[in-house]
Amino acid sequence: MRLKTVCVYCGSNVGENPIYRKVAEEVGYLFAQRNIRLVYGAGHVGLMGVLADAALSAGGTVIGVIPEALANWEVAHSGLTELHQVANMHERKAMMADLSDAFIALPGGFGTLEEIFEVLTWTQLRFHDKPCGLLNVHGFFDPLLTFLNHMTAEGFLRPEHRHLVYTAEGIEPLLEALESFSPPTVEKWWDTSLR
Secondary structure (H helix, E strand, C coil), X not given: CCCCEEEEECCCCCCCCHHXXXXXXXXXXXXXXXXXXXXXXXXXXXXXXXXXXXXXXXXCCEEEEEEHHHHHCCCECCCCCEEEEECCHHHHXXXXXXXCCEEEECCCCHHHHHHHHHHHHHHHCCCCCCCEEEECXXXXXXXXXXXXXXXXXXXCCCHHHHCCEEEECCHHHHHHHHHCCCCCCCXXXXXXXXX
């Protein structure tokens, strides 16, 4: 499947290593070059702002979705192609998911993890059939991937669902993996008689 619109979750800080900023710029630029619309959280700060600015400067389309409370704190980017203000975080995440064909997490904090895991769970539960990936910049997600393997080994995550988390160190191989996505055919539950 050709990806037309991709949601990117990432930090509202730039992090300690300059490579995070560099990769966010690369992602924004590549999206513009490939005519992939960027959906993100509408911030002008941190990696969010770096990502959006790179896409915009290269002529890309950038769609931001932000809760009113955050917009009122002057966090919203003022130069986006589209800016949607919504009532709360739940509406923000729902709109971002509805607008997007796929989801990618760059380095970030609690919010980044919460957002990517929510859409991963929706894929697992077949609420949608959209692929999700981690851009594993400088091994940022390595500890998380180790934990996902632990969850699988301990019987809390099916191997088929563990493989829903596409991972790559570069954006181009990650996009290729997401474009080859095939939804899982197994249910979340190990023993359906327990329901």
